[in-house]
Amino acid sequence: MNLKVGDELPELVKHPTTRQLVQYAGAQGDFYEIHYDKDYAQSVGLPGVILHGLLKAAFLGQLVTDWLGDGGTLRAFEVSYRGIDQPGRPYRCRGKVTAANGANVDLEIWGEDPDGNRTTVGTATVEVKS
Amino acid sequence: MSTTTSVIDRLRARIGVDAPPTEAVVEAGHLKRFAEAIGDPNPRWLREAPPTFLVALAPVMLHLAEAEEYGKGWLNGGNRFEYLEPVRAGDRITATGHVADLYEKSGSSGSLLFIIFETAYTNQHGKLVARLRGTAIRR
Numbered sequence: 132m133n134l135k136v137g138d139e140l141p142e143l144v145k146h147p148t149t150r151q152l153v154q155y156a157g158a159q160g161d162f163y164e165i166h167y168d169k170d171y172a173q174s175v176g177l178p179g180v181i182l183h184g185l186l187k188a189a190f191l192g193q194l195v196t197d198w199l200g201d202g203g204t205l206r207a208f209e210v211s212y213r214g215i216d217q218p219g220r221p222y223r224c225r226g227k228v229t230a231a232n233g234a235n236v237d238l239e240i241w242g243e244d245p246d247g248n249r250t251t252v253g254t255a256t257v258e259v260k261s
Numbered sequence: 262m263s264t265t266t267s268v269i270d271r272l273r274a275r276i277g278v279d280a281p282p283t284e285a286v287v288e289a290g291h292l293k294r295f296a297e298a299i300g301d302p303n304p305r306w307l308r309e310a311p312p313t314f315l316v317a318l319a320p321v322m323l324h325l326a327e328a329e330e331y332g333k334g335w336l337n338g339g340n341r342f343e344y345l346e347p348v349r350a351g352d353r354i355t356a357t358g359h360v361a362d363l364y365e366k367s368g369s370s371g372s373l374l375f376i377i378f379e380t381a382y383t384n385q386h387g388k389l390v391a392r393l394r395g396t397a398i399r400r
Contacts, residue, residue: 145300158291158298159317163335175334176370184337185316189299192312196303204344208312211339211396253339 132202132259134236140198140226145190147182149218155186177215184212187222187251191240194224195255203236203259210240210253220245226255234258268330272376275360282357283319289350291317310348315382315391316340319356331374331399338375338396346390353385361394374399 152166164171165181172180188210195205216222226240236259242251287310295317296306303311329335348354358380366373380393 151298151300154294154298158295165334185313185340186299188340189301189311189313193299193301193303196301196305196312205312207341207343209339209341212337 132236134228134231134259136228136231138228140194140238140240143190143194143197143224145222145224147186147216147218147220147222149180152180152182152186152218155183155189159183159185161185179217181215181217182222184210184251187212187216187242188253190222190224191226191242191251191253191255194226194240195238195257198226199257199259201260203234203257205255206258207256208253209255210251212251214244214248214250216242216244216250229254234261268327269363269365269374272325272328272360272363276363277359277361279357279359282355284353284355285318287314287318287348287350287352287354292350308350312342312344313340315342315348315354315356315380315393318354318382319358319380325360325376325378325397328374328376328397328399332371334400336398336400338398340396341394343392344390345392346384346388348382348384348390352390354390355383357381357383368400371400 156162156166166183167180169179223243226238229239230237236257238255240253240255241249244250295314358378361379362377364375376397378395382391384390
């Protein structure tokens with residue numbers, strides 16, 4: 132892979148639904164009610180059910196592994212959850228190259244809500260094949 | 262107030278102390294269900310763990326139930342994954358975690374308790390395969 136600083140990853144748009152949150156709750160084993168029980172979510176001050184942070188992390192993981200393909204290996208991956216996201220709203224995953232030193236490439240990655248707010252921000256380090 | 266203080270003291274006493282390890286086998290059916298749940302159709306995930314899969318193998322918050330005495334809800338502040346070896350279907354993974362740090366912050370809507378936890382994952386060959394660091398927030 133011939134990469135340079137500023138290169139953008141092909142964007143990945145996910146369309147989470149409440150059904151997917153239930154599916155994810157089961158697959159991860161995280162049954163915290165804020166992810167599928169609207170009354171409970173509202174009782175703790177949320178506008179409704181919200182996406183699991185780790186589901187958004189999985190979306191950003193897919194952004195990186197789709198782009199990387201067989202061209203390298205994901206070495207590290209870090210995300211901070213800065214805002215909540217609700218099902219029914221598309222989630223846009225984006226990223227760009229911030230450093231490229233030989234095989235080691237650093238990425239800035241983030242997830243945006245439909246209003247353009249970066250509700251998840253992070254970085255990833257990949258090792259690319261020469 | 263005394264309850265809040267004591268829960269912080271009790272959790273603080275556990276900083277750096279590993280919780281009992283949990284062990285789980287990476288099952289092909291679980292990988293498939295996880296990949297379907299995150300909506301990632303890459304066939305690679307039928308035999309290999311996708312980047313965030315390890316959180317599904319062992320509870321992420323191994324030892325934080327008593328933190329629920331503080332505030333009324335959990336938030337996930339962030340996660341950091343470090344990968345050393347691939348994890349494949351059939352691997353037997355041992356997860357060992359501990360609280361790494363704990364602090365309180367005042368926010369616009371009241372006080373928050375930040376709990377930093379770290380988990381190390383090793384495989385059946387005793388090799389460290391991944392590390393996870395996470396920030397759980399009580400509000």
